[in-house]
Amino acid sequence: MLKTEILAPAGNMAKMQTAIRYGADAVYLAGPKFGLRTAADNFSSEQIGEACAFAHQHGAKVYVVLNGFLFDEDLADLPPFLADLENAGVDAVIVSDLGVMATVARHSKLVLHLSTQASALNTQAAKFWRDQGVKRLVLGREVTIEEAARIRHEADVEVELFGHGAMCMAYSGNCTISNYTAGRDSNRGGCIQSCRFKYRMSDRRGGAGDAGYFLSSKDLQGVAVVDQFVAQSIDSLKIEGRMKSELYVATTVQTYTAARDAAWLKQSGAPVEALMRELNSMSHRDYTSGSLVQKAGADSVYLHEDDHLPHSHDLMGSLIEVTDSHMTLFTRNPLVRGEMIEMLVPRQGVVHLETEAARDITGKAFDRVSSNRVILLPKHPAAQVGHLLRKKRHAPNAETHPQLSQTG
Numbered sequence: 001m002l003k004t005e006i007l008a009p010a011g012n013m014a015k016m017q018t019a020i021r022y023g024a025d026a027v028y029l030a031g032p033k034f035g036l037r038t039a040a041d042n043f044s045s046e047q048i049g050e051a052c053a054f055a056h057q058h059g060a061k062v063y064v065v066l067n068g069f070l071f072d073e074d075l076a077d078l079p080p081f082l083a084d085l086e087n088a089g090v091d092a093v094i095v096s097d098l099g100v101m102a103t104v105a106r107h108s109k110l111v112l113h114l115s116t117q118a119s120a121l122n123t124q125a126a127k128f129w130r131d132q133g134v135k136r137l138v139l140g141r142e143v144t145i146e147e148a149a150r151i152r153h154e155a156d157v158e159v160e161l162f163g164h165g166a167m168c169m170a171y172s173g174n175c176t177i178s179n180y181t182a183g184r185d186s187n188r189g190g191c192i193q194s195c196r197f198k199y200r201m202s203d204r205r206g207g208a209g210d211a212g213y214f215l216s217s218k219d220l221q222g223v224a225v226v227d228q229f230v231a232q233s234i235d236s237l238k239i240e241g242r243m244k245s246e247l248y249v250a251t252t253v254q255t256y257t258a259a260r261d262a263a264w265l266k267q268s269g270a271p272v273e274a275l276m277r278e279l280n281s282m283s284h285r286d287y288t289s290g291s292l293v294q295k296a297g298a299d300s301v302y303l304h305e306d307d308h309l310p311h312s313h314d315l316m317g318s319l320i321e322v323t324d325s326h327m328t329l330f331t332r333n334p335l336v337r338g339e340m341i342e343m344l345v346p347r348q349g350v351v352h353l354e355t356e357a358a359r360d361i362t363g364k365a366f367d368r369v370s371s372n373r374v375i376l377l378p379k380h381p382a383a384q385v386g387h388l389l390r391k392k393r394h395a396p397n398a399e400t401h402p403q404l405s406q407t408g
Contacts, residue, residue, distance in 0.1 A: 002233035003264045004226075007063070007160065008253045011242040012041035015249050016051050021386050022250045022346045023257035026061035027051070028094060030242070031081060034066045034074070045084035052089040061091040066104070067115035069097050082108040094138065101132060111135050116162070116172045126155035136160055136235060141167055142291050145225065149232035158235040163222040164252055164279075165240025167290060167300075169195045169215055177215075216302040221287035223275045226259035228293075247315040248282050250344050250388045255279055257347070281313040281390075316341050316389040326376045327383045333391070335375070336368050341391045345382045353380060353389070 008024035010016035019027050029051060030042045043051060048064065055062045064085055070078075078100065085093065086108050093110050095101050096117035104110055113136040114120055114129050121140045129137060136158035139148055145161065152159040168175060177194040178184045184191070200211040220240070222229075229237050237260065239252045255278045262268065279287070286309060288300040314333050321328035335341070337358050343351045359376045360366050369375055 001230060001264075002235065004229045004234050004260055005160075005236040006253060006257050006260055007236045007238045008249060009165075009239060009242040009244065010051070010249075011244070013043070013047060013051065015242075015246055017054060017386060018246045018249050018388065019253050020055055020058050020060045022253040022344070024060060024253045026063060026091070026236070027055060028063040028065055028238075028242075030065045031085075033077065034068050034070065034081070034100070045081065045088070048085065048090065049088040052091075056089065062089075063092045063094055063113060064090050065094045065115070066100055067094050067096040067117045069117075070100055075099055075103055078103050079107040082110060085110060092135070098132075101134075105133055113160070114138060116140055119171045119174065123151050123154045126151045126157050126159075130155055130157040138162075138238065140172055141220070142171070142295070144294065145228045145232055145234060145292050148234055152233065152235070160236035160238055161229070161234055161292070162220060162240055162290075163226070163229065163237040163256065163292070165220055165244075166285075167217040167220050167240075167288075169217050213302050216285070217296075218286040218288040218300050218302045219284050220290045220292075221276075221279060221284075222289060222292045223255060223259050223279060224272050225289065225292050226256060227263040230260060230263040245282075245315060246318070247313075247388060247390060251278055251282050254344060254346065254349075281311060283311045284309060310393075312393060313342070313390045314393055316391045318389070319343075319383055319385055319387045320374070322379060322383050322385055325379060327379050329375050329377055329389060331369060331371050331373045331375060334368060334370050335391070337366055339391055341389050343380065343383065344388050344390065346387075348382060351380060351382055353377065 005025040006023065007026045007028060008019035010019055010027040010029040016027050016029060031048060032042055032044060035042065052062045082104060090110060092113045093104060094113045094115045095104060096115035101112060104112060112134045114134045116138040119140045120126060120129060120137045121143055126137055134157065138160045139151065141162050143161065148159045148161050178191045181194045195215040196213065198211050198213055199215060226237065237256060239256065241248055255275050259275055285302050288296065290296045290300060316333055316335065317329045317331040319327050320330050335355065338356050341353050341355060343353055345351055355377065357378050360369065361374045361376065363376070
C-alpha cells in the first residue's frame with residue numbers, strides 16, 4: 001500500500017503557496033510557453049525558481065507542464081527554458097509531444113511525466129512510454145482505479161489519476177472543437193471550452209429541441225473512493241483547476257488530504273458526507289465519479305439549465321499579517337460587521353469567527369466594508385499568514401460543518 005500523493009493545481013504564485021499550506025504533496029504549474037492554459041497567470045522562469053524554493057522548503061514537489069503540441073519553431077525555444085527549469089530544481093516535467101520528450105531527454109536530465117493529453121489507457125502503451133524514459137503516466141480519465149493499478153503493476157511505472165475537477169467531453173488531446181468554432185487550437189493552449197456553451201439542437205426540417213449543455217460533462221469528484229487510490233497504490237491523485245480560485249485550491253486540497261490521510265492511517269476520519277459538503281461549498285457543476293469505479297455513461301453528462309450549481313460559500317479573503325493581538329485580513333468580498341465568517345485551518349478544518357469586534361485599518365468600527373480592503377480581527381490562536389477565510393452566501397450566520405468544524 002502506498003501513501004498516494006495529493007497533486008494540486010497552481011495557476012499563480014498565490015495558489016501555489018495556498019496549495020502547499022493546505023497539504024498538497026506536489027503542485028503542477030506552467031511557464032510562459034509550452035503549456036495548455038495560456039489564459040492562466042502562469043510563471044516566469046524566475047518565479048518557477050521561487051516556487052521550487054518554497055515547495056522544497058515545505059517538503060513538496062513542483063512539476064512543470066510542457067504538454068502543448070509544438071511545431072519546429074516552438075521547439076527551438078525549448079532548450080534554454082529546460083536549462084532554467086533544471087537550475088530552478090524542478091522535480092519533473094509533464095509532456096505529451098514525442099518531439100518535446102526527445103528534446104527534454106537530449107538537453108536535460110529532467111524527470112519525464114506523460115501528460116493525460118497523450119491518452120495513455122492501457123498496459124502496452126504504458127510499457128512503450130516507459131521505454132522512452134517516462135517515469136510516470138498521467139492516465140486518461142477513461143481509466144478506472146482498478147485498471148490503473150494493473151497498468152502500474154504490469155508496466156512497472158508510476159501512475160497518476162485525476163480525482164477531482166472539470167472533465168473534457170473528448171479523449172484528452174483529441175478535441176478540435178475550439179479550432180472549428182473560434183480558430184484557436186485547444187492542443188496548443190487555445191481551448192475556449194466550446195463544450196461548456198449552451199446549444200440548441202435542430203433537425204433538417206427546422207424542428208428545434210430544448211437548449212442545454214449536452215456537450216458538457218459533470219465535474220469529477222472522487223472523495224468517496226480515495227481509500228481505493230491508497231489501497232491500489234495509485235502514486236498520485238491529481239486535482240484539476242489551474243484556472244480555479246484560491247478558495248477552490250484550499251478546499252479541494254484540504255478535503256482530499258484529509259481523506260487520503262484517513263485511508264493511509266486506516267482511521268475513520270471525517271465522514272464522507274462531511275467531506276462532500278466541503279466540496280459542495282464552492283462553485284461546481286453536478287458531480288460524478290466519472291470512470292474511477294466503472295466506465296462513465298450518460299449520467300456523466302451535465303444537463304442542468306445553468307452552467308454551474310449554486311454554492312454555499314464565497315471567499316472572504318486571506319490573512320496578510322498575524323500579531324500577538326490581532327490578525328489582518330485583506331477582503332475579497334464585502335463584509336457586514338457581525339456576519340459570521342470561517343477560517344480554513346490546514347489539517348484542522350473550519351474555525352468559526354465572530355466579526356463584531358472587527359475594525360478598519362485605522363482601528364475604527366464599521367458597519368460594512370467593501371472588497372479589496374484591509375480590516376483587523378481579534379487574533380485566533382490557530383491563525384497564520386496565508387490562511388483563507390470564507391463566508392456563507394446570503395446568510396448572516398455560518399452553518400456548522402460536523403466533524404470538520406471548531407468554534408473559536
